[in-house]
Ligand SMILES: Nc1ncnc2c1ncn2[C@@H]1O[C@H](COP(=O)(O)OP(=O)(O)OP(=O)(O)O)[C@@H](O)[C@H]1O
């Protein structure tokens with residue numbers, strides 16, 4: 096802490112010398128009057144103390160005093176440089192600022208700002224020596240932090256809610272930084288960093304360096320995130336971390352050419368990006384996965400997320416679809432990135448938050464268009480209502496450069512799915528050909544459920560304590576059950592309505 100600036104506060108703690116030594120000095124005998132004399136002395140000292148205390152309270156280190164103590168008396172006339180970020184970037188701003196402060200040769204002290212909650216102010220107001228009204232209630236104190244998520248497994252980073260950093264640069268010049276987190280209920284959706292420096296160019300340079308450090312140390316990079324909105328909050332945008340799914344290629348049963356098409360567009364473009372760029376080709380790309388429910392569109396996305404380990408993934412769903420612009424901005428900053436919009440048909444007609452806005456789908460397509468050609472960002476859209484999307488996509492060609500149809504599994508794929516979902520379950524496959532023939536037109540999720548039902552039939556038939564073994568009859572019984580007219584709704588739920 097800046098000693099000179101805090102000195103006056105430290106001096107407020109008086110040495111309490113009510114220890115009787117004065118009384119002893121007055122006399123030293125045990126005369127009855129002596130204690131009364133000592134009391135008078137005590138009273139007098141208490142009076143003086145109250146007086147000096149009140150006088151010095153005036154000199155209490157105000158923030159402006161601290162800051163000008165750091166920057167010198169000319170501080171008031173110095174320019175304030177400001178950088179702002181959306182509220183959800185608070186954790187990254189802190190990470191960037193911390194990294195910037197840790198640069199060897201740079202020293203700093205941190206001063207918390209007490210009473211900031213209901214006051215709109217910046218460094219300009221803090222520097223204004225006469226602007227008492229702005230500083231009303233604002234005073235230096237212990238830094239107040241908030242823990243913000245910085246990883247998928249409950250990782251947190253302590254972030255300053257409102258703090259002043261008194262920084263001494265390696266060359267001896269001085270900078271003061273005010274970091275303030277967003278406060279939606281105060282109508283301040285942004286995180287801001289304000290800087291003032293003894294060297295005006297130094298403050299601007301520091302601002303740029305902190306912005307760059309916030310990108311370099313961005314905790315979202317390489318993570319799987321979803322954009323959402325706080326249901327009961329004040330319209331706060333929430334970014335949530337998710338653990339990256341682990342999924343092998345053997346868990347995704349797709350026709351070889353379908354998978355190859357997806358891989359080429361999503362994975363191979365990234366893999367060959369240097370050469371593609373050198374050859375003047377663009378990297379940004381959009382893939383639409385379409386097909387009936389339950390054929391594995393979401394499953395395919397999961398596989399892509401799992402296999403692109405270094406890629407930042409941003410998922411936009413449900414109530415967060417109007418945050419398309421924000422999501423695109425994060426993707427652009429953290430490329431290579433994949434932006435996933437599932438069930439994109441839901442936004443084909445949906446309009447944004449404000450009247451007169453284009454349907455969200457148009458906004459999405461415009462954002463895709465606005466992205467630089469060389470941005471390594473892949474948009475993966477899914478839908479089971481391609482017919483709803485077609486007019487919009489046709490009206491804005493070129494954003495989605497690959498539409499991949501995911502079809503219902505053919506006989507070979509159904510066999511592969513059967514093997515996959517059978518796992519370690521013992522199954523008598525003597526009647527399997529017939530069973531598979533009867534499942535023409537079902538989805539992958541139907542076959543998954545078929546195996547579980549067969550296992551359940553076997554479990555019901557045999558006593559406890561015996562390992563499960565599905566007989567050919569169990570399998571047929573399970574299929575009969577699922578194909579029964581009474582299970583029409585179940586089939587619909589599984590995405591399957593075979594003839
Ligand atoms: N091709 C596949 N290979 C392996 N499993 C699959 C496949 N397709 C679907 N499944 C299984 O079925 C489940 C449901 O599939 P999924 O959610 O991917 O369907 P979807 O195409 O996204 O459907 P919707 O249009 O309803 O969103 C998956 O969780 C997975 O277990």
Ligand SMILES: [Mg+2]
Pocket residue numbers: 392393394437477
């Ligand atoms: Mg899906």
